[in-house]
Amino acid sequence: MHNKKEFSLVQVLDKNRALAMLIIAVLFFWLHPGARNFMTVYNVTTILKGASLSGICAVGFTLIFILGQLDLSIGSVLMLSGMLTIGLQPQLGWTLSTIVGVLSGVVVGIVNGLLVSKVKINSFIVTLGTMIVVRGLMHLYCDGGAKSVDDFAVADWLEMPVLGVFTPLALITIGIVLLFAFILTSTRYGRGFFMVGGNAETAWLAGLNRDRYIIVGFIICDGLAAFGGSLFAMSLASSTANAILGAKTLMQVIAAVIIGGTLMTGGKGSIIKSFIAVLFLITVNNGFGCFGFGFEVQIFVNGIILALVVLYEAYTVFRRDLLRGQRPYLLEELEKNRT
Amino acid sequence: MNDINNLNALEAGESQRFRKQERNVLLRIYEFLGIYVIAVILLVVGFFVNTSFFTPENFLNILRNIALLGIASCGMAFVVYIGKWCDLSLPSYMALSGTVAIACLPFGFVPALICGILAGMAIGALNGLVVGWLNANPILWTLAVVYFMEGFMRFTWSNTQIYPDQVLESRGLDTTAAEHFLAIFQTDVLSIPLIVIVMLLMFVLCHLVLTRTKFGLFAKYVGSSLEAAKSSGINVKLIVLYTFLATAFCASIAGIFITSLNKLGVFYLGQGYDFKSVTAVVIGGMMQSGGRGSMVGVFGGVLVIGLLTNIMNFIGINTFQQDIVTGTIFILVVGFHQYQLRSQGKDYA
Numbered sequence: 098m099h100n101k102k103e104f105s106l107v108q109v110l111d112k113n114r115a116l117a118m119l120i121i122a123v124l125f126f127w128l129h130p131g132a133r134n135f136m137t138v139y140n141v142t143t144i145l146k147g148a149s150l151s152g153i154c155a156v157g158f159t160l161i162f163i164l165g166q167l168d169l170s171i172g173s174v175l176m177l178s179g180m181l182t183i184g185l186q187p188q189l190g191w192t193l194s195t196i197v198g199v200l201s202g203v204v205v206g207i208v209n210g211l212l213v214s215k216v217k218i219n220s221f222i223v224t225l226g227t228m229i230v231v232r233g234l235m236h237l238y239c240d241g242g243a244k245s246v247d248d249f250a251v252a253d254w255l256e257m258p259v260l261g262v263f264t265p266l267a268l269i270t271i272g273i274v275l276l277f278a279f280i281l282t283s284t285r286y287g288r289g290f291f292m293v294g295g296n297a298e299t300a301w302l303a304g305l306n307r308d309r310y311i312i313v314g315f316i317i318c319d320g321l322a323a324f325g326g327s328l329f330a331m332s333l334a335s336s337t338a339n340a341i342l343g344a345k346t347l348m349q350v351i352a353a354v355i356i357g358g359t360l361m362t363g364g365k366g367s368i369i370k371s372f373i374a375v376l377f378l379i380t381v382n383n384g385f386g387c388f389g390f391g392f393e394v395q396i397f398v399n400g401i402i403l404a405l406v407v408l409y410e411a412y413t414v415f416r417r418d419l420l421r422g423q424r425p426y427l428l429e430e431l432e433k434n435r436t
Numbered sequence: 437m438n439d440i441n442n443l444n445a446l447e448a449g450e451s452q453r454f455r456k457q458e459r460n461v462l463l464r465i466y467e468f469l470g471i472y473v474i475a476v477i478l479l480v481v482g483f484f485v486n487t488s489f490f491t492p493e494n495f496l497n498i499l500r501n502i503a504l505l506g507i508a509s510c511g512m513a514f515v516v517y518i519g520k521w522c523d524l525s526l527p528s529y530m531a532l533s534g535t536v537a538i539a540c541l542p543f544g545f546v547p548a549l550i551c552g553i554l555a556g557m558a559i560g561a562l563n564g565l566v567v568g569w570l571n572a573n574p575i576l577w578t579l580a581v582v583y584f585m586e587g588f589m590r591f592t593w594s595n596t597q598i599y600p601d602q603v604l605e606s607r608g609l610d611t612t613a614a615e616h617f618l619a620i621f622q623t624d625v626l627s628i629p630l631i632v633i634v635m636l637l638m639f640v641l642c643h644l645v646l647t648r649t650k651f652g653l654f655a656k657y658v659g660s661s662l663e664a665a666k667s668s669g670i671n672v673k674l675i676v677l678y679t680f681l682a683t684a685f686c687a688s689i690a691g692i693f694i695t696s697l698n699k700l701g702v703f704y705l706g707q708g709y710d711f712k713s714v715t716a717v718v719i720g721g722m723m724q725s726g727g728r729g730s731m732v733g734v735f736g737g738v739l740v741i742g743l744l745t746n747i748m749n750f751i752g753i754n755t756f757q758q759d760i761v762t763g764t765i766f767i768l769v770v771g772f773h774q775y776q777l778r779s780q781g782k783d784y785a
Binding site for chain 2: 123167169174210216217218219220221223225226227228229232233234236237241326338348351352355388391392394395396397398399400403404407408409410411412414415
């Protein structure tokens with residue numbers, strides 16, 4: 098009886114809260130007379146472009162969260178990869194230098210995965226260590242300075258509008274999001290991620306190799322972060338050793354993944370919702386920029402949104418814990434039988 | 437009662453058997469001394485690296501360099517000890533306490549310091565209430581607080597830095613309080629820097645709090661198993677609140693020192709100390725699973741980081757490239773610690 102799914106507006110809204118928030122934000126800024134240039138072609142293009150780096154990183158990060166792990170090293174990885182892409186471009190050309198950049202991320206992912214799964218150190222500690230090491234490697238490569246190239250052809254191509262408001266940068270991002278969302282939800286291997294994250298013991302009994310899933314998860318996460326960093330550096334045609342970019346991206350990605358409804362304990366989550374949440378955060382920042390507010394208001398609002406979402410999640414768990422061991426549906430059945 | 441005694445005896449016998457199985461002397465030394473083994477190795481390395489390593493001035497220098505990190509790590513250790521992972525809002529405590537202290541300088545020197553520490557502890561209380569009562573995820577909640585507080589501080593002081601002497605001069609007041617405030621970091625007591633004395637006192641105090649008080653024992657229970665502590669009648673929510681208050685108190689003191697060092701109050705003070713202090717705490721043997729390790733170990737962790745930095749400075753390695761060595765040693769030490777715990781049958785760290 099209690100298994101029957103009832104239609105409840107609150108539940109539907111909760112499940113699609115990222116989408117609901119995005120729609121509300123877009124409508125608010127669109128209809129508000131203060132932000133008149135919000136719904137222009139140029140501005141929407143900017144929002145989609147801005148969501149590229151965090152969007153690509155959020156894909157891998159959602160995967161890691163679904164596995165019940167945490168990866169703090171993506172901020173450093175994306176900066177190292179961007180630096181390698183720009184630094185090696187004069188010798189190797191764009192394609193090879195991008196491949197080298199992504200490979201650097203893959204190597205970091207393998208190291209993370211092996212340390213987490215085989216040496217059995219907590220992923221928080223492992224990735225904290227690799228974050229420090231990779232940041233040092235980046236500084237070793239660029240000597241703490243900046244690198245840039247004179248070849249702007251690729252950067253121009255990446256930012257040229259193709260389909261209305263979509264630039265190749267946005268199209269690549271959306272393509273990656275859709276591809277990994279398809280793999281995660283519709284293939285047998287992808288469904289395994291949910292099982293390993295939800296209950297590792299059952300997954301082991303069902304014949305899934307937990308260690309291999311964790312290693313693959315870290316490789317995908319760090320590889321995608323490296324690819325995102327390469328694309329970002331390519332679209333700027335330069336890269337600086339400023340640690341703020343990595344730290345801010347990491348924080349934005351964590352916030353987006355939580356708003357998108359992925360559980361930190363693992364076993365539940367959606368890549369598309371994470372991407373929508375990234376779009377939402379970028380839209381809010383952009384909208385407050387259109388109002389003419391400074392960065393302080395943007396970061397303040399981001400903090401409040403994340404705090405509210407964390408509080409809401411904590412409150413639902415709190416409510417569920419209060420009801421643990423009780424069977425409310427039995428009372429309902431009794432009521433029904435009496436009448 | 438008798439049963440419990442039997443059980444204890446059984447456990448003691450069990451662990452003794454584990455000890456006997458381990459014939460490896462090195463492992464047993466490591467078990468006893470912990471991170472100080474690495475500190476001794478580093479001292480030996482330092483002896484060969486440079487002749488001026490073993491001088492009182494150099495050791496004072498090392499202590500002065502690690503003092504800020506040490507005070508911050510003292511605070512972080514509380515949160516790690518009760519198994520709440522980490523407190524990413526540590527930089528917010530530091531920045532807010534220092535900036536509020538500067539803004540309150542017109543009320544006098546000592547009231548300003550008290551106001552600064554109270555401001556930091558107010559955020560600590562907020563964190564403690566949310567994490568304790570609602571059982572929110574500490575990493576995510578404190579991350580949200582970092583965002584929130586950065587926006588708040590940028591907004592309140594309109595994106596600018598505030599200077600102690602200007603705060604006083606703009607009101608036409610005497611600037612002696614500002615001079616006192618700026619001198620905190622430089623003050624020497626009996627030719628030992630004040631900040632080093634404060635750090636050592638903080639470590640002694642925190643060690644006593646964790647080992648000799650009811651709060652410390654309860655914190656160990658909560659860290660070892662939150663559910664069991666709750667079932668045995670400990671007020672877990674209150675312990676979590678006290679823990680976050682202790683963290684905020686230590687971080688606020690560090691914040692006042694870092695503000696005095698930088699001679700200005702601004703929102704970005706203390707950035708980076710969140711992960712740095714977690715590194716020091718974890719390298720010192722306090723694991724994220726909670727209820728394990730001690731303040732002595734944390735001091736060892738801070739000391740190892742200080743010695744490592746000092747030796748690398750003598751060799752002539754760039755500040756940024758020191759990250760590679762520090763990070764590698766961090767992973768190696770934690771991995772070895774984990775291996776050693778697992779060989780004792782404690783595989784839940």
